[in-house]
Amino acid sequence: xxxxxxxxxxxxxxxxxxxxxxxxxxxxxxxxxxxxxxxxxxxxxxxxxxxxxxxxxxxxxxxxxxxxxxxxxxxxxxxxxxxxxxxxxxxxxxxxxxxxxxxxxxxxxxxxxxxxxxxxxxxxxxxxxxxxxxxxxxxxxxxxxxxxxxxxxxxxxxxxxxx
Amino acid sequence: xxxxxxxxxxxxxxxxxxxxxxxxxxxxxxxxxxxxxxxxxxxxxxxxxxxxxxxxxxxxxxxxxxxxxxxxxxxxxxxxxxxxxxxxxxxxxxxxxxxxxxxxxxxxxxxxxxxxxxxxxxxxxxxxxxxxxxxxxxxxxxxxxxxxxxxxxxxxxxxxxxxxxxxxxxxxxxxxxxxxxxxxxxxxxxxxxxxxxxxxxxxxxxxxxxxxxxxxxxxxxxxxxxxxxxxxxxxxxxxxxxxxxxxxxxxxxxxxxxxxxxxxxxxxxxxxxxxxxxxxxxxxxxxxxxxxxxxxxxxxxxxxxxxxxxxxxxxxxxxxxxxxxxxxxxxxxxxxxxxxxxxxxxxxxxxxxxxxxxxxxxxxxxxxxxxxxxxxxxxxxxxxxxxxxxxxxxxxxxxxxxxxxxxxxxxxxxx
Numbered sequence: 001x002x003x004x005x006x007x008x009x010x011x012x013x014x015x016x017x018x019x020x021x022x023x024x025x026x027x028x029x030x031x032x033x034x035x036x037x038x039x040x041x042x043x044x045x046x047x048x049x050x051x052x053x054x055x056x057x058x059x060x061x062x063x064x065x066x067x068x069x070x071x072x073x074x075x076x077x078x079x080x081x082x083x084x085x086x087x088x089x090x091x092x093x094x095x096x097x098x099x100x101x102x103x104x105x106x107x108x109x110x111x112x113x114x115x116x117x118x119x120x121x122x123x124x125x126x127x128x129x130x131x132x133x134x135x136x137x138x139x140x141x142x143x144x145x146x147x148x149x150x151x152x153x154x155x156x157x158x159x160x161x162x163x
Numbered sequence: 164x165x166x167x168x169x170x171x172x173x174x175x176x177x178x179x180x181x182x183x184x185x186x187x188x189x190x191x192x193x194x195x196x197x198x199x200x201x202x203x204x205x206x207x208x209x210x211x212x213x214x215x216x217x218x219x220x221x222x223x224x225x226x227x228x229x230x231x232x233x234x235x236x237x238x239x240x241x242x243x244x245x246x247x248x249x250x251x252x253x254x255x256x257x258x259x260x261x262x263x264x265x266x267x268x269x270x271x272x273x274x275x276x277x278x279x280x281x282x283x284x285x286x287x288x289x290x291x292x293x294x295x296x297x298x299x300x301x302x303x304x305x306x307x308x309x310x311x312x313x314x315x316x317x318x319x320x321x322x323x324x325x326x327x328x329x330x331x332x333x334x335x336x337x338x339x340x341x342x343x344x345x346x347x348x349x350x351x352x353x354x355x356x357x358x359x360x361x362x363x364x365x366x367x368x369x370x371x372x373x374x375x376x377x378x379x380x381x382x383x384x385x386x387x388x389x390x391x392x393x394x395x396x397x398x399x400x401x402x403x404x405x406x407x408x409x410x411x412x413x414x415x416x417x418x419x420x421x422x423x424x425x426x427x428x429x430x431x432x433x434x435x436x437x438x439x440x441x442x443x444x445x446x447x448x449x450x451x452x453x454x455x456x457x458x459x460x461x462x463x464x465x466x467x468x469x470x471x472x473x474x475x476x477x478x479x480x481x482x483x484x485x486x487x488x489x490x491x492x493x494x495x496x497x498x499x500x501x502x503x504x505x506x507x508x509x510x511x512x513x514x515x516x517x518x519x520x521x522x523x524x525x526x527x528x529x530x531x532x533x534x535x536x537x538x539x540x541x542x543x544x545x546x547x548x549x550x551x552x553x554x555x556x557x558x559x560x561x562x563x564x565x566x567x568x569x570x571x572x573x574x575x576x577x578x
Contacts, residue, residue: 025355106468
């Protein structure tokens with residue numbers, strides 16, 4: 001009984017002492033505070049343009065999609081997708097696609113400038129060749145998942161809140 | 164197999180000290196009278212070269228840390244400050260940066276030597292595994308050191324490598340956030356990498372002590388892969404024979420080092436790393452330092468994220484199992500013609516993977532990477548079966564026989 005009690009106390013004490021050394025590695029209060037939601041004015045983003053804003057240290061792509069791009073994204077809902085997800089589930093309003101601009105393979109920023117958008121007219125990751133479509137879904141290459149959709153909401157028709 | 168130490172300090176003070184801490188006797192038995200096989204060739208000088216490089220890296224690194232600032236807003240500037248303002252800063256930084264490359268040149272030769280001459284075979288398994296651990300620590304140290312200048316390659320290299328952990332099912336993303344201390348590679352990441360980059364070399368030094376200890380227990384392997392049977396006939400004392408030979412080899416190696424340091428200080432680096440880190444723009448070609456290229460090629464060859472990560476770590480981990488994969492009783496490739504061919508094929512595969520790792524991941528390069536990745540692992544599979552039934556040549560009975568067969572002189576008497 002005494003041995004069990006001593007052993008248990010030692011195990012709990014060791015765990016309680018080690019925990020601060022593990023926990024200190026996690027994001028600190030300042031980092032979490034700096035990750036508060038950001039507002040984006042949408043009125044300046046023209047149709048067909050992709051705007052990159054920084055949130056929590058990562059690029060967020062805001063894409064004002066054209067009718068053609070929306071159509072392409074919806075048509076491909078039935079295509080063979082490595083990470084199947086219908087376009088309707090990835091957007092709140094079809095003309096606005098909001099995705100985190102971090103390749104789900106190893107974290108590079110995919111290219112979205114005209115001429116560098118890859119064969120599905122979405123994004124192309126230069127690091128290891130992943131290709132994304134106009135819904136930010138993975139179509140080719142080593143990335144296992146679609147570009148993630150961050151938490152966001154429309155404060156008004158022209159104001160987007162990310163986070 | 165420590166040498167027959169007959170060490171007795173000459174002075175009374177020395178005898179007084181020796182009876183309280185016999186450290187001079189340890190040095191005497193380990194580095195003075197320690198018997199080294201008399202057939203050792205120059206491939207056996209890389210242990211000494213590596214020890215020298217470790218010390219050189221630690222000294223230059225400690226000096227750099229006196230002038231460097233581990234903060235995202237100042238790290239890049241402080242490196243330029245070292246290059247331009249600090250007295251001899253350019254020399255110390257180039258010595259440290261090129262020293263890392265030289266360290267890997269030496270370690271790859273050292274490992275190839277061990278592979279060729281079967282230095283991983285019984286009774287040297289623990290010695291070999293300690294070497295694999297040192298290699299892993301070296302890779303971690305070099306990777307974190309490359310992040311510190313906070314250039315574009317620093318940042319994106321850090322991002323790609325830390326993202327490897329996100330491939331772990333379920334907990335991967337939480338682990339990367341924990342490793343970063345944020346939502347991206349940022350100041351907390353740089354800070355902890357600096358701390359660990361300072362720590363790891365001393366851990367390497369600790370494992371090197373174990374590595375040398377294990378070596379001195381089982382004794383050195385040699386080009387004929389046979390044990391010392393008669394210390395007088397088969398071996399030479401460490402000092403002066405190995406001491407002088409190792410010193411000469413270090414000087415020759417330093418000529419190569421100096422050539423890079425003074426004439427090609429940026430040849431092994433990347434121009435992109437002279438651009439301040441920018442988390443919003445990925446360089447067109449992210450390429451790691453040359454010594455990681457073969458493993459990078461393996462990572463990219465597998466068309467699945469988790470699979471690529473497993474293959475890459477597996478390509479290093481498999482080295483630790485070499486003592487059991489290779490089942491041949493004969494150690495040295497000198498007496499194993501089939502293994503010798505296999506060894507050189509493996510070297511070509513590794514160099515090929517290194518070349519492919521430097522190329523963009525597209526088209527034919529990907530297919531070639533996949534073929535060579537298969538060949539890399541194929542080496543171990545073939546070795547496992549080949550070593551069970553390969554025909555070996557007769558091995559000389561003793562080291563003295565092997566040397567004298569080539570017309571060498573009998574060993575001089577030991578002092």
